[in-house]
Amino acid sequence: xxxxxxxxxxxxxxxxxxxxxxxxxxxxxxxxxxxxxxxxxxxxxxxxxxxxxxxxxxxxxxxxxxxxxxxxxxxxxxxxxxxxxxxxxxxxxxxxxxxxxxxxxxxxxxxxxxxxxxxxxxxxxxxxxxxxxxxxxxxxxxxxxxxxxxxxxxxxxxxxxxxxxxxxxxxxxxxxxxxxxxxxxxxxxxxxxxxxxxxxxxxxxxxxxxxxxxxxxxxxxxxxxxxxxxxxxxxxxxxxxxxxxxxxxxxxxxxxxxxxxxxxxxxxxxxxxxxxxxxxxxxxxxxxxxxxxxxxxxxxxxxxxxxxxxxxxxxxxxxxxxxxxxxxxxxxxxxxxxxxxxxxxxxxxxxxxxxxxxxxxxxxxxxxxxxxxxxxxxxxxxxxxxxxxxxxxxxxxxxxxxxxxxxxxxxxxxxxxxxxxxxxxxxxxxxxxxxxxxxxxxxxxxxxxxxxxxxxxxxxxxxxxxxxxxxxxxxxxxxxxxxxxxxxxxxxxxxxxxxxxxxxxxxxxxxxxxxxxxxxxxxxxxxxxxxxxxxxxxxxxxxxxxxxxxxxxxxxxxxxxxxxxxxxxxxxxxxxxxxxxxxxxxxxxxxxxxx
Amino acid sequence: xxxxxxxxxxxxxxxxxxxxxxxxxxxxxxxxxxxxxxxxxxxxxxxxxxxxxxxxxxxxxxxxxxxxxxxxxxxxxxxxxxxxxxxxxxxxxxxxxxxxxxxxxxxxxxxxxxxxxxxxxx
Numbered sequence: 001x002x003x004x005x006x007x008x009x010x011x012x013x014x015x016x017x018x019x020x021x022x023x024x025x026x027x028x029x030x031x032x033x034x035x036x037x038x039x040x041x042x043x044x045x046x047x048x049x050x051x052x053x054x055x056x057x058x059x060x061x062x063x064x065x066x067x068x069x070x071x072x073x074x075x076x077x078x079x080x081x082x083x084x085x086x087x088x089x090x091x092x093x094x095x096x097x098x099x100x101x102x103x104x105x106x107x108x109x110x111x112x113x114x115x116x117x118x119x120x121x122x123x124x125x126x127x128x129x130x131x132x133x134x135x136x137x138x139x140x141x142x143x144x145x146x147x148x149x150x151x152x153x154x155x156x157x158x159x160x161x162x163x164x165x166x167x168x169x170x171x172x173x174x175x176x177x178x179x180x181x182x183x184x185x186x187x188x189x190x191x192x193x194x195x196x197x198x199x200x201x202x203x204x205x206x207x208x209x210x211x212x213x214x215x216x217x218x219x220x221x222x223x224x225x226x227x228x229x230x231x232x233x234x235x236x237x238x239x240x241x242x243x244x245x246x247x248x249x250x251x252x253x254x255x256x257x258x259x260x261x262x263x264x265x266x267x268x269x270x271x272x273x274x275x276x277x278x279x280x281x282x283x284x285x286x287x288x289x290x291x292x293x294x295x296x297x298x299x300x301x302x303x304x305x306x307x308x309x310x311x312x313x314x315x316x317x318x319x320x321x322x323x324x325x326x327x328x329x330x331x332x333x334x335x336x337x338x339x340x341x342x343x344x345x346x347x348x349x350x351x352x353x354x355x356x357x358x359x360x361x362x363x364x365x366x367x368x369x370x371x372x373x374x375x376x377x378x379x380x381x382x383x384x385x386x387x388x389x390x391x392x393x394x395x396x397x398x399x400x401x402x403x404x405x406x407x408x409x410x411x412x413x414x415x416x417x418x419x420x421x422x423x424x425x426x427x428x429x430x431x432x433x434x435x436x437x438x439x440x441x442x443x444x445x446x447x448x449x450x451x452x453x454x455x456x457x458x459x460x461x462x463x464x465x466x467x468x469x470x471x472x473x474x475x476x477x478x479x480x481x482x483x484x485x486x487x488x489x490x491x492x493x494x495x496x497x498x499x500x501x502x503x504x505x506x507x508x509x510x511x512x513x514x515x516x517x518x519x520x521x522x523x524x525x526x527x528x529x530x531x532x533x534x535x536x537x538x539x540x541x542x543x544x545x546x547x548x549x550x551x552x553x554x555x556x557x558x559x560x561x562x563x564x565x566x567x568x569x570x571x572x573x574x575x576x577x578x579x580x581x582x583x584x585x586x587x588x589x590x591x592x593x594x595x
Numbered sequence: 596x597x598x599x600x601x602x603x604x605x606x607x608x609x610x611x612x613x614x615x616x617x618x619x620x621x622x623x624x625x626x627x628x629x630x631x632x633x634x635x636x637x638x639x640x641x642x643x644x645x646x647x648x649x650x651x652x653x654x655x656x657x658x659x660x661x662x663x664x665x666x667x668x669x670x671x672x673x674x675x676x677x678x679x680x681x682x683x684x685x686x687x688x689x690x691x692x693x694x695x696x697x698x699x700x701x702x703x704x705x706x707x708x709x710x711x712x713x714x715x716x717x
Contacts, residue, residue: 360679361607364700368613371704375620404701 031322038314043307050303057295061286065266066256068216069283073254073268076212076220077279080272083208084180087120087198088163091182094126095196100184103128103196104137113139122204124177129155129195140199142173158195159183165275168202168222168230168239176202176239178230202239205231218265218282222272230277245269245278264288356407363407367400423458423585424466426505426513433470434503437478444482446499448474453506456513457584465558472551473517473578477501480521480576511584518577524570532568599715602644603627604634604661605677606653610700614648621708631656631664638668645671645715646695648707651678651685659689666693673714677702 094103094112102108109126117123125140133150149155154166158181166179181197209220209231222230223243232238247269249255254270265288268281286292374393377383434448441448481499502518524532524539531537533556559566563583570576601623605611611627618625626642628634630653637644647665651658662674676689679700686697695714698707 357680360700361610364679364702365607365610365613367701368610368617372613372617372620375617379620400701401703404699408699 027322027326030325031318034318034321035314038318039311042310042314046303046306046310050299054296054299058286058292061289061292062258065283065286065289069256069266069268069281070254072212072217072220072283073256073270073279073281076209076281077270077272079208079212080205080222080277080279083204084165084272084275087123087180087200088165088182090116090120091180091196091198092163095182095184100128100194106137106139109137109139116198120198120200122200122207124173124199124201126196126198129197131159131193136194144172147172154179154181155195158197159193163274167224167226167228167276168205170240171199173199178202178205202231216284218284220279220281222277223280224276224278233280235282243280245280248278258285359403359407363400363403367397367404370396370400421460421462424461424463425456425458426466426515426582427452427456429463429466430470430503430505430515433467433474437471437474441478441501444478444499446478446481446501448501448503451502451504453504456505457507457510459513459562459582460585461562461582462558465562469555469558469580470515470517472555473580474501474503476551477517477519477521477576481519484522507584512581513584515580516577517580518575520575523572523574523576524568525572529568529570533566598622598624599646599711600642600644601625601646601648601711602634602637603648604629604631604653604658605648605650606630607650617704618708618711621704623711630654631661634661635664635668638665638672643669643672645673646711647672647674648677648711649674651676652680659685659692662689662692662694673717675707675710675714677707 094116098108098112103112109128113123113126116126125138125142125144127138127140127144128136129149130136133148133152133155135144135147135149138144152171154164154169157166158164158179161183163180163182166181168176168178170176177199179197179199181195183193183195185193205222209222212220219234219236221233221236221243223245224230227242227244229237229239229241229243233243236243247255247257249269249271251271252273254268256266256268258266265285266283268279268283270279271277272279370393374390374397377386377389377393380386383389430450430452434450438448478501481501484499500520502516504516504518505513506516507513528539533552537553556566559580559582565581567579568576569579601615601618603611603615603625605614605627606629608627608629611629615625615627626637626644628637632655634647649658649661649665653661656664658676658678662676665672665674670693673695674689674693675695676686676697677700678685678698686694689697695717696710698710
């Protein structure tokens with residue numbers, strides 16, 4: 001049988017064509033294939049969309065973090081720059097406003113120092129240093145007059161430039177500071193150039209850097225060309241500790257790079273103009289932002305919950321569809337099997353009819369010849385062995401009659417019987433049939449018990465055919481019980497045995513009426529039940545009541561023709577029940593052409 | 596009273612002749628022929644049957660056509676179909692053509708005699 005159903009719909013259902021698999025396994029394979037296909041169709045696009053969302057949102061946060069890092073770096077650089085420019089301007093003004101002599105006057109210098117200290121945060125001291133590097137005058141908390149700075153790099157750079165900002169160093173006073181120094185040429189004395197120097201505590205730089213710090217900043221500090229920290233760092237140590245900077249920006253550029261694992265921060269590096277310093281700013285990356293974590297949690301939650309819900313729906317749906325397909329296929333197979341069975345019966349019927357027709361003619365000749373012989377012998381009183389011949393011819397006539405019964409039944413089985421449909425009461429027909437059979441049943445010690453539902457709905461059927469159906473089934477029940485009694489070994493037991501046939505009629509749903517005929521006979525094996533409606537199948541083996549094997553075939557055909565159903569349930573040693581159902585007559589069913 | 600004349604038309608000659616003999620033994624006058632042509636020949640003679648026993652399936656002219664021809668010849672002749680190939684449908688068609696009755700082979704002689712008497716009494 002060609003499988004033209006779902007099996008050919010999709011190559012995924014490969015297992016369905018595997019003949020080595022059982023039906024159950026093939027449907028499981030189909031359900032699993034459907035499950036995988038549906039999961040792939042729904043979950044893969046969802047995962048792709050989620051992935052795109054993930055990447056796009058991360059890119060957005062990266063861009064934002066990058067822009068914030070640049071803005072913070074520019075802001076910090078501007079703050080430091082402003083402070084230094086203010087300090088440089090103050091030193092330049094003092095240098096321009098006072099002569100060497102005035103500045104080397106201790107009182108004068110002290111007064112200038114006090115004024116500058118009030119205006120400039122972090123200023124530690126100021127001093128005037130001659131061209132030989134010896135400090136001439138000094139105003140501040142230390143005793144540094146006479147100290148020689150000739151070995152200091154900053155001193156020589158200050159001599160060669162108009163104004164110079166030094167690196168942070170410890171110097172004579174032994175604490176981190178930097179100097180802003182300016183030189184001036186020519187004086188009243190013999191010295192050619194001299195330097196006015198202001199020392200500033202390096203903590204001042206920490207203070208200014210801290211002022212630009214925001215919650216999004218991880219760290220901000222200064223480092224010089226020699227990879228020495230010029231201010232304190234949150235993570236890399238204190239002033240003058242080593243810190244390897246790596247790539248350095250050119251001029252006023254800001255170099256920004258992603259650092260840390262999974263973009264935990266962005267590092268912005270920019271040079272502070274006219275100083276030996278680089279500003280290093282570590283800005284919080286997207287990976288540390290709460291909105292990023294919130295987005296990830298939301299995305300995962302949505303993905304997982306959608307996957308679970310879809311998964312459950314798909315599992316249910318694939319099982320449901322597989323179940324429905326299986327039901328449909330089973331129904332189709334059952335219908336095909338039923339059609340095959342009906343066709344088989346029809347074919348056998350046509351064959352039987354042909355055989356019956358062909359047999360009838362020779363049978364008629366035999367009958368007539370035997371009849372003529374009988375007639376002639378009866379006329380001839382002196383015929384030798386007259387009685388013996390008459391007996392033999394009578395047996396011959398009986399055999400012809402029996403054969404005629406078979407051929408007529410065969411024709412009845414095969415013929416499309418002309419039916420006369422009328423509205424009939426099943427209970428009436430049951431009572432009529434019982435009236436024919438009750439004497440025979442009583443003879444075999446069988447009780448027929450009726451349990452008929454009152455006011456049973458009428459059905460539309462042929463009266464005679466219904467009688468034939470009931471006669472066949474009840475006759476079979478009587479034969480089954482009586483045969484079982486005869487074959488009982490114990491004679492007394494056989495005499496005392498009583499059989500019962502229960503006939504019930506009912507209508508539970510107002511759509512079908514049901515007749516159940518149960519006997520207490522020996523029951524049937526499963527194999528017998530399979531063949532019970534086949535033509536020529538008989539279990540009546542004894543010589544006296546040898547069956548034709550057509551009774552139940554005819555019954556089956558009639559019930560089918562009247563739109564009913566006949567089923568048999570049997571258990572060996574318990575008995576057999578035939579259940580016959582017919583549709584209830586209604587004007588509506590009549591209107592629909594249902595006969 | 597004249598005996599009832601019966602014509603048996605059946606291609607199974609053994610059947611026809613034997614049945615004719617049996618009917619003769621029961622007081623009828625019977626002739627058996629093997630087909631429609633012979634039957635029409637008999638009918639065109641002086642010997643006119645009251646009842647015809649007619650087979651359905653015959654070579655040449657079939658039973659129903661023969662029935663029409665008999666009825667055309669003399670509508671008073673009663674025809675009983677006696678066939679082994681019978682069906683209810685052919686019986687009904689026969690009735691429409693004026694058939695008296697329809698019997699299936701092999702037939703009980705008593706039943707046949709009874710039908711012949713009924714037919715001849717019409």
